[in-house]
Amino acid sequence: MNVPCANGKIPRLTLPLTPLLKKGETEPLMSKRLRPADSLDLAGTVRELSPAILTTLDLGGYPWSIIAVYSPYSPGMHVMLMETSTDRYLPAPDAIPDEEGEAVAAVIAAVIGFIQQRPDTESVYFGYNWSPRSWGAVEEQGGFQSIPTKWHAMIWGWPAFPPPGEKTAFADWIDRETISDQARRIFGGGAYIRPFSEVIAARLLHNTDIRRMLLEGCRTGPQGPVCSLQRTLPDLLGVEAFFSRLLKPAAGILDGVMRELTEMFTTLDCGRLDMLLKTIEEKPAGKELLAELRSPPVLRPEAAAAEAFASGGFPRDLFAYMYRAIRERSALTANQQDWWRKGFGYALVFGQGGSGDPCTLRILPGLYVGPGGVVEAQGVYLRRRLDATLPVREMEEKSRRLWELADYLNSRFSVFRGR
Secondary structure (H helix, E strand, O other): OOOOOEOOEEEEEEEEEOOEEOOOOOOEEOOOOOOHHHHHOHHHHHHHHHHHEEEEEEEOOEEEEEEEOOOOOOOOOEEEEEEOOOOOOEOOHHHOOHHHHHHHHHHHHHHHHHHHOOOOOOEEEEEEEEOOOOOOOOHHHOOOOOOOOEOEEEEEEEOOOOOOOOOOOOEEEEEHHHOOHHHHHHHHHOOOHHHHHHHHHHHHHHOHHHHHHOOOOEEEOOOOEEEEOOOOHHHHHHOOOHHHHHHHHHHHHHHHHHHHHHHHHEOOOHHHHHHHHHHHHOOOOOHHHHHHHOOOOOEOOHHHHHHHHHHOOOOHHHHHHHHHHHHHHHHOOOOHHHOEEEEEEEEEEEEEOOOOOOOEEEEEEEEEOOOOOOOHHHOOEEEEEEEEEOOHHHHHHHHHHHHHHHHHHHHHOOEOOOO
């Protein structure tokens, strides 16, 4: 469910930090808000997240943890599901074996069903952010994948939004013109979005399995491809081979588009970057590796890039937007808001309104540095209050519901006991 812009206004959520409380305790379990560079130490990442882990399930022989989100997307329930072994680089769904992925989908479906039973839930969502090759001081400041070495599914529910012009304790409406230029680009103000989205939609629908799953095809919305499905979200997740026939191949296709464009415009070798990142399975990244990951891209000559672009069948009107942004990033110009997000990024999210409504798949492509993610893909502006914490009484109630979710999942799935 996408929350539409109304008369130039967009819905905004303003949410405080929400630490988890242990059962029967009043002192919150504090966990660090991780940044991309932190994720280059897999053991350290898991250690920092451990206070927020509600339960760890055995999915395909690997530990998958349900984690309470410290800086959430919703005043309601929001958790993430992440593989938490300390020796496995897992940046995206296409890195997950099919059998394990189908087990992951079953857990997501169970969490969605649990959230839907909450009386304050009007809509439910499952999605993820991707930008595992966006390394650089500016790229790492925010937007898209916060833990780029570990794919994590975000699962949440939203209460009803107030009508335009009204507000609740967490939601209100703001003029689109009041947000930053970077944010406006992803709220329908980016001229690159339509041609970029048409490329993505065409590649997805070229895949036979995906085309069969997306019975109504894809249209291009103001933020990216929009695909309607004739199933509820829990039903879709429960479809045999949902992961291997839809999510995983879609992730592989999107990765392929971003890889192809990156190497068309620059001398960056995505395969080498991936190989370097995989070495963190053996030991945390050192300064030399981090410096290489963050190294500025070297721009290819415009004529050569344009020829490759045209030969690849990409739309002509997209070239100028991409080349300009990549040139600004390569030259390290002072106008950082116009920089390319090195390696690109995207958000992919399934959403459903009422309990019987069909769900919708939305993809938000990322060209520039700056904000972007699964919340923005729904047309909602997220303002995180990093200087405020949820009041204790509300924290207690929210934590109680999260522990109930853990108990529910433990009753349905195998708890991880170690390898």
